[in-house]
Amino acid sequence: MEAQIPIFGLDKISSQNRLDFAEKVFTVFSLLFFMGVFGFGPEDSETGIIPSSVITLMRYGIYATTLLLLALRIKSTLKTALSNKWVLCLISFISISFLWSQDPSTTVDVVWKELIPMFLLSLYIASRFTIEQQFSLAIQSLLIAFFFSILLAIVMPSIAFHQTGDYAGSFRGAFGDKNRFGAIAATLLVTLFMLKNYAEKKQGWASAMLVFCFAILVISSSVTALVLSVASLLLVSLYQKFKWMGKKTILLVNLSILISMSFFYVIISRWIEILTFLGRDPTLSARTLIWNYVITTKIPPHLYFGYGKGAFWSSERLTSGFEHAAFHIPAHSHNGFLDLILEAGLIGFALFFVVWLVAYTRAVRLAYNFKKASYLWPSIFLSMMILFNLFESYLVLFPNINWVLFLSIALSLSQKPFCLRALG
Known part of the structure; x- marks a missing residue:
């Protein structure tokens, strides 16, 4: 009997470890899945290989x-959900957008198949894992997606590389x-840093992965991802170098704002000249034309409530006019905030901004401490x-890992047991 007691204890620990491992595998x-890794396939095919x-x-x-996992921890689930009522308001508002949607059946389908599963x-994630564990799971997911893309380039290069067009x-x-791909690689690059x-x-x-990831990012030729990854790396350094304490820091912050404003003023005032000099399209691949048409023509008719979740870009009737204004009908507006306004109006955008601002304020406090x-x-x-x-x-398109991580972070930062208790 004495020999069986420690064995039973070890079995119990081993069983718990296996359960934890299984949950982490499921999360990754x-x-x-929501990153879109399983949808790979030829460019001219409507469906992927899977x-x-x-x-x-x-x-x-x-x-x-x-x-099932949420139901097994119903107390923790409810506590986490109720910890951030702004998130609940945002999800609820978008979920009921079928009431005023221009295409109710599409909105119901998208809400049921995409929005609700991502929120759940x-x-x-927020109720089960700490911030540290979430960071680890995010890195694992990004690494798997990155190496799978490299493997795909070796095994099926015709799929891993664009074959036609610009x-x-x-x-x-x-x-x-x-x-x-550039967005995923840039996010991985920053996490590795x-x-x-x-x-x-x-x-x-x-260190080795950092160099390798940067090289692949260059090969992808995604200038946007490359520039924004460098900006994000500078942001990481800035967050850790300065703390908002004392007169010297206040001076540095003000100087940084002044320099940034001057920099952006020069860019904006000399936009076309700079892009022409760099050999780039002044319309940013027709983005500025799309933005102008969306803001001036498409948003005003449904300013406050939007067209409904998933309704706008799926309708030929609603997207008519882009072929004249931007010379083609795009798949989206190439701006997450404009697409969010198209789907949920200014009310939905305001709710999103409140969720983001509250989470960001808490996140900055955490980073500086x-x-x-x-x-x-x-x-x-x-x-x-x-x-x-x-x-x-990257806000409203599906599949969308950004939305999942955004909501999990917002919900996690609302709970003191995970990380805010240390902030006082």
Whole structure:
């Protein structure tokens, strides 16, 4: 009997470890799914190599598993959900947009299949894992997606590289286009930089991966992702170098703002001359034409409530006019905030901004109080989210890992047991 007691204890510990490992594997798999890793396929094909029936099975499998895991921890689930009522207001408002949607059936379909599952996954991540664990799971997901894209380039180069159009030869990996891959690679690049410089334990492998990731990012030829990744790296350094305490810091902050404003003024006032000199299209691949048409023509008729979730860009009737204003009908507006306003109006955008602002304020406090990579992650991700959505749509398009991580961070930062208790 005496020999059986420690064995029973070890079995119990081992069982708990296996359960924890299984939940982490499920979370990483779910993040990869919403990242869009499983949708790879030829450019001229409407469906990927993996059959749509399998993708559907994955979606509902994640849906059901997430609901089960949340139900098993119902007390923690409710506590996490109620910790941030702004998030609930945002999700609720977008979910009921079918009431005024220009295409109610599409809105209901998108809300049911995409929006709700992503929110539930975010709720599960926030209620189950700490900020440190979330950072680790995000890195694992990004690394798997990155190496899978490299593997795809070796095994199926015709899929991993753009074959036609202006982007021919650009690397896109397992994603739909080079910019989407660039966003993933840029996010990985910044997380590796944080690991290399601010992890509690030295991560020797991060240095080599940092160089490799940067090289692949250059190959992808996504100028937007490359520029924004450099800006994000500077932001990481800035957050850790200065603390908002004392007169000297206040002076530095004001000087930084002045220099930044001057810099952007020069760019804006000499926009066309600078881009022409660099050999770039002054319309940013027709982005400025699209933005102008969206702001002046498409947003005003449904200013406050929008067209409904997923309704605008799926309707030929609603997208008519772009072929004349921007010389083609785009898949989205190439600006996440404009797309959010198109879907949920100014009310939806205001709710999003409140959620982001509250989360960002708490994230910055966390970053300035602890020199630790995982505690720096929320503020950097929220900053990158804003930067990346200036020229691409990573807020409302599906699949969308950015929305999942955004909501999980916002919900986590509302809970004192995870990280805010240390802030006082």
